Amino acid sequence: MPKRTLRGTPSRLILPVFVLMAVVATGATDSNEQPLLGFSKAGAAEQRALESRFDAALRADNLREWMKRLAARPHPVGSPWGDENARFMLDLFRSWGYDARIEEFQVLFPTPKLRRLEMIAPEPFTAQLAETAVPGDATSGQTADQLPIYNAYSVDGDVTGELVYVNYGVPRDYEDLERRGIDVRGKIVLARYGGSWRGIKPKVAAEHGAIGCLIYSDPRDDGYYQGEVYPEGGWRPEQGAQRGSVADMPLYPGDPLTPGVGATPGAKRLPLKEAPTLTKIPVLPISYGDALPLLRALGGPMAPEGWRGALPVPYRLGPGPAKVRLQLAFDWKTVTAKNVIAVLRGAERPDEWILRGNHHDAWVNGATDPVSGMVAVLEEARAVGELVKSGWRPRRTLVYAGWDAEEPGLLGSVEWAEANAALLRDKAVAYINSDSNGRGFFEVGGSHTLEQFINQVGRDVPDPQTKVSVLERLRARLIVDSRGNELRELRSRADVPIYPLGSGSDYSPFLQHLGIAVLNISYGGEDEYGQYHSAYDSYDHYIRFMDPTFDYGIALAKTGGRAVLRLAQADVLPFEFTRFATTVGRYVDEVESLAGTLREETEERNRRIREGLYELADDPNRKLVVPKPQDPVPHLNFAPLRNAVAAVEKSARAYDQALAAAAQEGRWPAAGERQRLDAILMKMERALTRKEGLPRRPWYVHHVYAPGFYTGYGVKTLPGVREAIEQRQWKEAEEQVAITARVLEGFAKEVERAAALLRGE
């Protein structure tokens, strides 16, 4: 379950206009002469020598062999091959000198007993609901071991109703339907994948009274509209479908029965009926082969132009005459999730943990998702093990993890994070995540306190195809794709912005539940990624359409390895706060401008209603419904946020100056002081959380980054404020401004404490 919608092209770049120190080179300068954040000059040289030895140990053949092995059979959580894989990795870690173990959790994991979808009017049709084996693909025919096409945590159901096409099925789409006089109450909705995380679609459909939900993969989004389909190309073939979780992850991820606590054998569990993250209505994913007869049988008005996909039919909305019956029944069993945890104890500061992980479970064979990332992490860990065998020891503790049960909803990582919450809040420095990987550009999201750090990492990793650094290549791509303000902003800095994280992979519990700084890294954008969560995500697909040479797997190992080794070895933990301050300042601009735009749009809409313009402009034959007036948008007081950002900026500058002076003069505080400094720095991200959490979803405690309540994977920055405005909750918006401002003021104070320590005060 990689962050599919953001892969390759973060929808919005974070572009701080004000850049304090453009310390990242762009070409000519020898990157070996560039300083490393948190290291003295001598320390940097030593670190680079270590990284050269690390690089030299990496072998692409290992990635290839391990992928063949791990993806040889389907291996979802609880499956025999999944268990085999966990044991296989455990043995590997141990052979490399890690203190490794499997940590188990007992989690709810329903699998289908009955799946049936029939159209009963205007003509009969029974959906195939199966992926055809593909010639030249060694594993797509392993049907006995495959989980069939389904959505995990859909409720059981047997529903019959007229069909309505709802586009992506996000709240805005229902406004468009309402304008067209179409009500989904008592209907079954047909949504297409995309535009939101899939779990949002049944949630919003149920909120609007629908009784069932089908989700299909339109060929426009990852089928023939994008390129040749598998096996000629890498894109989704006619009978390919996307499995996936539909639990209400924005409420909380992980095991639906044990929110907030580890799903250990003795944990208190919710009764199944009370689990709030299960869907309210039955949901089934289907292929475009199965969707075409349904779409063809829809009547009613034409769908808005932006809703139309690439199937050769007029996209109409219904309701009906297409009428379908959807029958779903699941085996609501508990299975054992097996996380592989491998530890290398730090020689100097064993209680400062650098965490690195990737999941190992897959919906089917999962060569890309997650094996492509997992094998890079394994190779990275092996190369670190080689360093250890040669006598080196990390200063801080390294923890490598292979998570199980990520696909149903981050269960392995969430339960582990919940079970070890106190320990992690105390000891975790940062968590570095990866997942699917492919050929192309460096992709990186995460905490902006690590933006400068990860830019320095990217500056030192060579791109396999062009030989410049992966950072330089990414920057070139971003510039070539930009224009206007975005271009000017990119041109004003030497490094690149990293994107903020919502959800979609295992960083979420660390960042958003525990307040640990995270990074999520991968490569991609030059692959053909149409096999997502299907039986076609195979080794054969991978070596033709994703990363045939595994060169980008090695690039990922170099990137993750450098990040881990620098975090482990730095004299002072390499956090930096000016970029964070600038970025949050931009988020404040955004929410303020969001409120302003909403105010103007509301005024104009109400004026149009008052003046009767909709009635005049609408085609009388189309029977459109005039929108209802909305309450006017009050002016909100954003001053507390502005003042808080100013405080963060001020403290960040003070810290930068103190750090620069210390690094310049090679004058670090004494060891004890440095440890005290680390203790502050590693908990900076904790300072962005509040134990009360976000409104209506206390599991999410981070006040700068959260997955959107109505977008799922898609991030909402300053979520308390932004979502209150989006939901037109003005009182809550004002409260959240105050709360978020207090959080940021607290953060500024911690930065100031760190600066004072550095100055020797």
Place this chain on the structure above:
Amino acid sequence: MPKRTLRGTPSRLILPVFVLMAVVATGATDSNEQPLLGFSKAGAAEQRALESRFDAALRADNLREWMKRLAARPHPVGSPWGDENARFMLDLFRSWGYDARIEEFQVLFPTPKLRRLEMIAPEPFTAQLAETAVPGDATSGQTADQLPIYNAYSVDGDVTGELVYVNYGVPRDYEDLERRGIDVRGKIVLARYGGSWRGIKPKVAAEHGAIGCLIYSDPRDDGYYQGEVYPEGGWRPEQGAQRGSVADMPLYPGDPLTPGVGATPGAKRLPLKEAPTLTKIPVLPISYGDALPLLRALGGPMAPEGWRGALPVPYRLGPGPAKVRLQLAFDWKTVTAKNVIAVLRGAERPDEWILRGNHHDAWVNGATDPVSGMVAVLEEARAVGELVKSGWRPRRTLVYAGWDAEEPGLLGSVEWAEANAALLRDKAVAYINSDSNGRGFFEVGGSHTLEQFINQVGRDVPDPQTKVSVLERLRARLIVDSRGNELRELRSRADVPIYPLGSGSDYSPFLQHLGIAVLNISYGGEDEYGQYHSAYDSYDHYIRFMDPTFDYGIALAKTGGRAVLRLAQADVLPFEFTRFATTVGRYVDEVESLAGTLREETEERNRRIREGLYELADDPNRKLVVPKPQDPVPHLNFAPLRNAVAAVEKSARAYDQALAAAAQEGRWPAAGERQRLDAILMKMERALTRKEGLPRRPWYVHHVYAPGFYTGYGVKTLPGVREAIEQRQWKEAEEQVAITARVLEGFAKEVERAAALLRGE
């Protein structure tokens, strides 16, 4: 041949920010109390009484009966039914009291002898090239009388070559192909309709070395992507294709053999071989049924995302492996174009002519194009005849025209305008054109000296569906569809902007060759217009999907009739110049900003090349070609244009004040003075022309409006300046700034003369 691409939604609205006098009401106020431009208060009341009598005479049944009759059989120029129709209309005009005649021209009109399109690799396929008869449509099966699917003025040819998909086939598309290393030299291009006038596609293809050109109708543009296809809906079915002219109309329209002179029997004619407006390569339009096997057989890289249509295949560029042979041979015959000209001599000022026209020839049966407009013009003329029969006489002379041979390239109107050039330059006040018509919104383009006038007309015509004025309904539609600056500008005025005219119907020779003020009027946007230039443009299609009740035909008659009657009766010709000045000022803003944008883009592009960013950003597997650097864009001196616009604004204000004072006090100049004033006013548009014409196309003499050399129908305002900048001809741009400024200064002087006359000076 209506202005298809602009129908319903002019791509760019003209939105003067500064509006001098918002004299047009929007609702509550009784429009009968509003002043009429060019009339005293008493005159306005009298005029409105006349218009009420005119309205009362209009009968929808006449439109229906005449459409049935005129569209009963195919009637292109030179066909038996076309001749019948001309005689039928002649008799009608005579029966209504007009002095009517048929004016004939001998024009080149090739029709196919041989059309054959075969794919010879990678597998054989022979294109059907025929439109299947449709059940429930009485005329689509009249194959014996139909012109087959073809493009008029394609040259003969027998070419064989690999296929390349070129999107719309405009110059920018070839830049994208070049970037992808694809050269069309020696190839046959497959272009889709849209994005430019069709004649641009073979012209640009030939400029790039292609040897043949196919143009198909993608279902995305007017097929199933838009709605149900005929006969279930109004959109283009699988075998439907778009006929049409491909002569190089932006060079000159009309008979290819007689540029600049009427195609009378004795006219000097170019040898066929030397006719510069014939295509350089053979061209054939095809259906999407015929295009699908060709597209499916293309290999090579994927087409850019914006190039992909709605056929269920990956859109790839080629070249090959699809290889086709195209054989075309035409009968290059001369036929007789028969314009029906009907005159009602003015009682007071017979030498001031108000011209009103619509073409009568069609590609096939042409119920929509052109019969829907033609029957409204006939009914308008009949109702005017009724007024005459009751004793009324127009003050100025009315000339009604039914043009022949518009479809091959405006031949009837162009030859008539060329043959009568001297007379028209001397006597024409304005020409009002219509063409296809349907259900929906008022659509109006033309000379901005008539913008206020036609807004006043639209204010007084009721919309058949909503009962408010067609102006108020249009304004509602524009506001509901707008946001941002566009919305603010619409909100700042009480009337609506009219769009500037390029080409595509019979106004072109009057406006752009003779400098006569024109208006082009129609209704539409709530119809299903997928039958364009096909055998499905039938009566049966019209009454189901265009304007079933003919209510919008009546609205068109009311609109055209009011325009004609007001121009005929006004005390002072109802031109106004402030809106024109504001609009031209905006065009100057546009060309200046165009040069600025081009400068910035060129700098950035050259910088990217210098810095090697394209090589870094490009996927090495895709073998992209780095763009070549371009000469930098110099700063141009736009001051002469700014000064000229200031002069036009000043004189326009002076005229407005003088006119307002005169109308207010009912103090018109004496009859002789008024006639002198008319003589100045009717020639104002002539003042925007220069006999030398535009660079490389002297036929086009207007310096504010012209069809784009590389867009065809699409207008280029301030064409000399704008196209020089677009073509990066900096010296020519400076020259054209000076020339256009002199033209506008001359215009300002004429306005000042008119103002002085009004003031009694």
